[in-house]
Amino acid sequence: MKLDIAVLGGDGIGPEVIEQSVKALKAIAEYYDHNFYFHKALVGAAAIHQEGTPLPQSTIDTCKKCNTVLFGAIGDPKFDNDPNTNVYPEQGLLGLRKELGLYANIRPVIVYNYLLNNSPLKPENARGTNILIFRELSAGLFYGKKGISDDGNSAFDECIYHVDEIKRITHLAFEAAQRRKKKLTLVDKSNVLETSRLWKRTVMEMATTYPSVHVELMYVDQAAAKIILNPKSFDVILTANLIGDFISEEASALVGSKGIMASASIGEKYSLFEPIHGSYPVATNKGIANPVGAILSAVMLLEHFKLQEEANSIKRAVTKAMELNLTTEDLNKEKPLSTEKVGDFIADYILNPDMTNFNIQNIYLGQSTII
Ligand code: IPM
Ligand code: MN
Numbered sequence: 598m599k600l601d602i603a604v605l606g607g608d609g610i611g612p613e614v615i616e617q618s619v620k621a622l623k624a625i626a627e628y629y630d631h632n633f634y635f636h637k638a639l640v641g642a643a644a645i646h647q648e649g650t651p652l653p654q655s656t657i658d659t660c661k662k663c664n665t666v667l668f669g670a671i672g673d674p675k676f677d678n679d680p681n682t683n684v685y686p687e688q689g690l691l692g693l694r695k696e697l698g699l700y701a702n703i704r705p706v707i708v709y710n711y712l713l714n715n716s717p718l719k720p721e722n723a724r725g726t727n728i729l730i731f732r733e734l735s736a737g738l739f740y741g742k743k744g745i746s747d748d749g750n751s752a753f754d755e756c757i758y759h760v761d762e763i764k765r766i767t768h769l770a771f772e773a774a775q776r777r778k779k780k781l782t783l784v785d786k787s788n789v790l791e792t793s794r795l796w797k798r799t800v801m802e803m804a805t806t807y808p809s810v811h812v813e814l815m816y817v818d819q820a821a822a823k824i825i826l827n828p829k830s831f832d833v834i835l836t837a838n839l840i841g842d843f844i845s846e847e848a849s850a851l852v853g854s855k856g857i858m859a860s861a862s863i864g865e866k867y868s869l870f871e872p873i874h875g876s877y878p879v880a881t882n883k884g885i886a887n888p889v890g891a892i893l894s895a896v897m898l899l900e901h902f903k904l905q906e907e908a909n910s911i912k913r914a915v916t917k918a919m920e921l922n923l924t925t926e927d928l929n930k931e932k933p934l935s936t937e938k939v940g941d942f943i944a945d946y947i948l949n950p951d952m953t954n955f956n957i958q959n960i961y962l963g964q965s966t967i968i
Pocket of ligand 1: 671687690691842
C-alpha cells in the first residue's frame with residue numbers, strides 16, 4: 598500500500614516520540630513491502646516561533662495532500678504563563694481538527710497485565726479494564742461562540758450541538774460496540790443541559806438500529822466515580838467534546854502511564870493519530886519520554902487503513918519490550934532505556950519477529966539487539 602503521512606511533531610517531546618513512531622512504520626514498510634512517505638510540517642509553538650501562527654496554511658495543505666496525519670504533542674509553558682498573549686499553541690491542534698473535519702476522537706483505555714502494579718487502583722479492580730472512549734471532537738463548548746464583556750467582568754462560552762453532529766459519531770460508537778462487548782454508555786449531563794438531552798434522545802432513537810447493543814445512560818458525575826470504582830463495567834463510552842476531554846483524561850490515569858496511550862481522530866475524509874500525553878516540556882530532548890504512546894498511535898493508523906497484520910506486528914513488538922522491561926524511566930526506574938533505544942528495539946523486533954534470544958546487555962550498550 599502507498600501511504601503519504603503528514604508528520605507533525607509539534608512541541609516539547611512531540612518530535613522525539615514521533616521519530617520512534619516513524620521508525621516503527623518504516624520497519625513495517627520494509628517488512629511488508631509497503632510504500633510509506635513521510636512529510637514533515639510545523640504546528641503549535643514551533644510554528645509560532647518560525648511562522649508567527651500555530652497553524653500555517655502550508656501545514657494544512659500538507660495534511661490535506663496526505664492520506665493521514667501523525668501528530669506528536671502541543672503546548673509550551675511560555676504561552677501559558679504570558680497574560681498578554683492572544684496566540685496559543687493549542688489553537689494549532691483545535692484549528693487542525695476543524696480544518697480536517699475530525700469529529701470523533703477515539704481513545705482506548707487498556708490496563709495491560711504487565712502494568713498492573715503501576716495502576717493507582719488495586720490490581721483486582723484494574724485488571725481486565727478495556728474501555729473504548731468516543732469523544733465528539735468538532736463541536737460543543739470547544740467551538741461555540743465565546744466572549745468577554747468590555748469591562749472584563751463577565752464571559753461566556755456557548756455550547757451548541759446539531760443532531761447530525763451527534764449522529765455521525767454515535768454510528769461509529771455503536772459499530773465499535775457491536776464488534777466488542779456490545780455495551781455502549783452515553784455519558785452526559787442530561788439532568789441539567791439541553792444539549793445533553795438532545796444527545797440522549799438521538800442515541801436512544803438510533804439504538805433501535807443496533808438491537809444487539811445494550812445502551813446504558815449515565816450522568817457524568819456518576820461516571821467520573823464509576824471509572825475509578827469499577828472501570829471493568831464499561832465497554833464503549835460515548836460523549837460530547839468537553840465531557841470527553843475530562844473523562845478520557847481520568848480514565849487514562851488508570852493505565853499506569855500516560856506515556857503509553859494512543860488516540861485516533863477520525864473524519865469523513867481525513868484522520869489524525871496522536872499519543873494522548875502532552876508536550877512534557879521539562880523532558881524535552883532528554884531522551885526520557887516514553888515513545889510507546891506515539892508508536893501505538895501508529896498501530897491505530899495501520900488499523901484505520903485495514904493493515905491489521907501490520908498493526909499486530911507492532912503490538913507484539915511493544916508487548917515484548919514491556920515484558921522485557923525495555924522501557925523508559927516512567928516505567929523502569931532501575932534501568933531505564935532512552936526514548937531512542939526503546940524505538941530501536943521495537944523496530945528491530947518488527948523486522949525480526951522470530952527473534953527469541955535477545956542480548957539485553959547490548960541494548961544497554963547501544964549495540965544491536967539481535968545476536
Ligand atoms: C486533548 C487536549 C486538547 C483538548 C488541548 C491541547 C486543546 O487536552 O487532546 O485532549 O482539550 O482537546
Ligand atoms: Mn485533554
